[in-house]
Amino acid sequence: MTQKETTKRAAKKAAPKKSTAKAKPKSKKRASKKPSSPGWGRRIWSISWKCGLIVIAAVFIYGIYLDQIIARKFEGQKWHLPAQVFSRSMALYPGAAVSHNQLIAELKLLGYRKVANPRQVGEFSASKTKVDLWRRPFLHPQGSQVEQRVMITFDSQGVSSVSRNKDRRQLAIFHLEPVLLDRILTGDGEDRLFVPAEKIPQPIIDALILVEDRSFYEHHGINPFAIVRALMVNISAGRTVQGGSTLTQQLAKNFFLSSQRSLVRKIREALMAVIIDFRYGKDEILEAYLNEVYMGQDKARGVHGMGLASQFYFGRPIAELTLPQQAFLVAVIKGPSYYNPWRSPERAQQRRDLVLRLLMEADQLNVAQYTAAVESPLGLRKADKPVHQKLPAFFAVVQHELARRFGNSLLKQSGIKVYTTLDPMAQEAAEKAVKKTMARLGKSDKSLQVGMVVTDKYSAGIAAMVGDKVPGYKGFNRAVEIRRPIGSLVKPFVYATALSHGDRYNLATPIKDQPITLKSGQGKSWSPKNVDRQFRGEVPLLTAFKKSINVPTVNLGMSIGVGSVATTLDKAGWRDKIPEYPSMLLGAVNGSPLMVAQVFQTIADNGRYRKLSSITSVLDMDNNPLPASPITPVQALDPATNYLVQYAMTQVVDSGTASRLGKAFPRTTLAGKTGTSNDSRDSWFAGFDERNVAAIWVGRDDNGKTKLYGSSGAMAVYQDFLGDRPPISLRRTPIHGVVNGHFERTTGVAKQAGCENSIALPALESSYHPAKNCGDPLSWWQKITGG
Template sequence: MTDKETSKKPARKKAAPKSGAKKPAAKKRAAKAKSASKGSSGIGRRIWSISWKLGLILFVGVLSYGIYLDQVIARKFEGQKWHLPAQVFSRSMALYPGAAVSHGQLIAELKLLGYRKVANPRQVGEFSASKTRVDLWRRPFLHPQGTQAEQRVMITFDQQGVSSVARNSDNRQLAVFHLEPVLLDRIITGDGEDRLFVPTAKMPQSIIDSLILVEDRSFYEHHGVNPFAIIRAALVNISAGRTVQGGSTLTQQLAKNFFLSSERSLVRKIREALMAIIIDFRYEKDEILEAYLNEVYMGQDKARGVHGMGLASQFYFGRPIAELTLPQQAFLVAVIKGPSYYNPWRYPERAASRRDLVLRLLMEDGKLNVQQYTAAVESPLGLRSADKPVHQKLPAFFAVVQHELNRRFGDSLLKQSGIKVYTTLDPMAQEAAEKAVKKTMARLGKNDKTLQVGMVVTDKYSAGIAAMVGDKVPSYKGYNRAVEIRRPIGSLIKPFVYATALNQPAKYTLATPLKDQPITLNNGQGKTWSPKNVDKKFRGEVPLLTAFKRSINVPTVNLGMEMGVSSVATTLDKSGWRGKISEYPSMLLGAVNGSPLMVAQVYQTIADNGRYRRLSSVTAVLDMENNPLPVARVEQNQALNPSSTYLVQYAMTQVVKSGTASRLGKAFPYATLAGKTGTSNDSRDSWFAGFDERNVAAIWVGRDDNGKTGLYGSSGAMAVYQDFLGTRPPISLRRPLISGVVNGHFDKTTGVAKESGCENSIALPALEASYHPARNCGEPLSWWQKLTGG
């Protein structure tokens, strides 16, 4: 076939594909693509469906949880943020012309209150002193009678006590001037947290500046959480390989302290951050700051957690926060980082270094200049003495306070938040009583380790319990012998025997002779009783005053029997004795069981010129809003004749001057004191009761098992009182003649009233109504005297 022919041969045509048909490979690829598209679209829709539903659930959950947290926070912030412990205060020292307070005692009180002695007071909390004057700039404080403003006064003294109180600003004489009471303790009934609330307005500005500078510089800019601080802290901690910096704001710290535990977990941190945001949204920055300043943990006082700057100031420095120096304020901010780690008593160098860092930050921020910074870092920490307790251990007294509060206000009072209890305790008297008990009992206990003691001191003017000790270890919380014992009071009953007699001036005076002869009496139960004198001697007759001051038994019994045992029992009962009185003759020598508190009650009546006032330990109670709770007036009445009581007081001064308590008189010859010793049978109980111008004291020394001690009233209980006055020097009794009493003169032998200047006579106070001295010393009148009537 030729080429031409070949070229003419028609070419083979490819079969055209049928309409809609595809190649198999392409078809498969398309199918796969379509299938994948449908699958991814379905998964996406499912993921989206699940995601938005989960998101919605999470949103609702977070919103619900946020609402719940918001309610929790609102209840805390808008209700009662803290249960504030009940504050228990001492008495408020009253100064006025004639007050029985010595120059030394005022200075001791000021030092106890944390006042600073300076050459010239320039600010609140300072005083200066000369030999007869004290220039004082008093702090403002809350008194039961109302808020007392700060005030500067000049207090002048003489030998009798306070002679004048004048206001420095205008030299105006003040009728009465009060010092703030000592905060004795705070009664914690809940979680063991202790705090003293101080509003931000009363916080030193330097503390606020330091706190924000050190703990949260952007406090006023962030909204509860500072993300930049968290990132910065994380980087620093990663670089250091350990936790060296925190990123929490003050608001977060507050949220943790208020609502959360100290557990370290992501969940807790998230919750903390959420609460901080809510707190910041709901409340002003200043309110958050105030809550933080009063909530922050500042240290540990044994079993009590110290919370808040106000209490920390007292805990570390023993004075109000407003009176702290700049370095002391800086320390309070410094210690927040780690109260245990920076404990200034255990690690003073570490604490000082941390304080100095705070001071340096203040300088770098322009809050201090270089000179101020240098002076501050060179100053000591200025801590309170470690042996000076923040709260007083007063188990015996606090037991009486709690009993009285329950009786007068109900047992739920102390569970209320923020109440303030003002008591009658005199801190200086309490300190003197405790020192006397420790010193005397250590000496007496060398021969008998089982000896115990109970002691009560009252304020003669207020009838308040000024001091109380219930054990030879005053801080021991247990059996309170000052209140709970019931032991025979021995010769301490004798003043009431003689008070009964001297109230019958037509029959008895201090000079009346009494029989000192053997006597046998029937006790009404078929048994006889023959009292004896301690020296086993009988003198025939002795003057009433001699029988009293030498505590001679038989004349006392004869006197009591002449008047009737029931009459003496009535006198004792009127004086405030609230125990059982068995009206048998032996009662006249003290077969009456009582406690030091019961004895103090009746001797308070004698010291107060026969006026009975029920002893108390609480003067006022204020609620959280500082409103006084209503109380009934203290029971009182004129129980004994003031004139005859004056004679008993005189007789008690002679006991100290030349009677059974003469050793006490020799120890304090410059002071007129009144006292009475007492000893029960077989020297089982040693008693003493006495008073100076300010305080009445009743003391018992004995054994819990009622064993013999070998001690008399003068060698046991009186020794405690003597040591008490050694620490708290007595103020001499002021004994001007009162209405109805005159200076009389009596025959030493017969007791007959005579004119002054007569031979063999003695000067003694007497009741005016019955004092009729024999004219001419009892000698017959001459014709001239009869003629002239003289």
């Protein structure tokens, strides 16, 4: 056997033998034993902390989302502030055509308080010829006006002087603040008047924190203790009687959330409150709350913020409220509807007194102050005194002019301020006159309607406008939209054209009053008639004018040319097409009260044409004026000729077709002209005093007969207007180019003063050449006719 084989055999023997027997099984108990698993506590903990991380991450991400929403609101434009529309600002200066009574009426409209001796802003005292006024500060289009105390004195012509009380310095001009007429809202229906926190009276802030959130300056947006306390009180009462929301939570809800009650909304509100408190200072949060909080309902408008609430409840700026009034503003926050002071005055007063008692208990009022406050009435504005004006006719003109001058998108801008030409006292007088006169005239004809425009003679602004016999009705604006024959209102422009030819015509020139028949190019004939169906042969030019005699007017118009009359009317501001037919000389020209007011404004303004406007200026949100083209005056009519026309119009009132008006105001110089269209379908009047020009139409929308003349219809409205707004006599000061002439009554020949049968009348200096004695040279009419 070899060594190799021997080694293999030995290795084989040494290897263990494979057993053929079955292995002994392990015990049952040992076979079923497994590793032990974690306990339920550890498993819940594991799930909880993982879910917690997810929730925290979700809240964090959601918080970032909410933070962006909040930042956009707070750091951008918090509110879309409505456009504020103001009236004109009353200007007072030596010679201003403002009477003592009119100033006092204006001050009362602005909410000034009459006292024995003014001691603070917003007060005035008055004697028979003086007014001692402490004016409020306000924003004027020409810049901010500071509070100022002045003494205003009056004479029979109006304002005689304005002096500053502190040093008796005479002021060249002094403005009152304009009346806030309205705010033009956007679609959300929220109305507010923004007031910075520093201009909110401190007692309001103190009372607000005391009543609504005592720990406002300590908490971080939410107050867990207040929430728990409110929960316990509500559970005990079985209903919700107390809330635990902080001012910050209320702000978050008002700014970003609905009023729907749910746990999800409440959690979101709390989260947003924490973010707001973290990001912004307490003063900024408080200012936002004071201007956002819901304070009541003015019909379809939601009243938001303390500034507007002060005007809504008391009709005056928040800075001028008494302590009890300030307490009421805080009291009403809890429930503006429930504590409505006009519906539930006792409930509202009890709530106010509770706020006052809390102030006393917090040592912010002493017992004497508290007693005086709770014994005072609520001091509300009169319920019938609106906080915004119903001026549909005027506002329609304003919006049209805004769009034309500044573009259609202007009113979409936040916080703009529109200063208009409206005179609130003139508007009130116009509305009263329309209601009173139309009620009287309507007894015989309920279909009668009216349109009225009043302008300011000095500014060429629209001072008042009424477009319906129900002034607040928003519909067809007859002051602007009608086109009706203006009748004899065209005659001043016929006579102005003639009087401009001083070498041919003066106020005493005889004019033919004889039958006349005119033929048109189509062969149609026209024979004008006088209203009384009589002919006088000849009448002086002034008599033909003041008595509104038709035939002499046509004869005069034909002699100077229909085209010349049309040119005069166009220069005066008539912008519609003027038909150059003979019938135009008697008023076959269609127009509106606004168009009539425009041309008579030119006569009242010494022949200067200025386009009538309703807007003086517009300021943007930062109080910067928006650029606009200035209105440039144009001398349309010769001042001397215009003076003669003005004089003739005063004679219409003194002894002509408007003499009833003259008798109603016997010591006042007024100018006017009546007008009636064919078959008495349209009654017109245009007239002016030293301050205002008025144009009025009375008629029927169906163009039916009214049985009214200009003197019995439209002039009656003007007379009632002046009854409520006493006129200021025209100042007929001498003008260059006009002399006091003397003329023979029947021939119109220029005479020396003192000649027999002569009359004194103003005349153009350039053409007035009286005879050296009282002889009888050829009259002007004879020179013209050659006879």
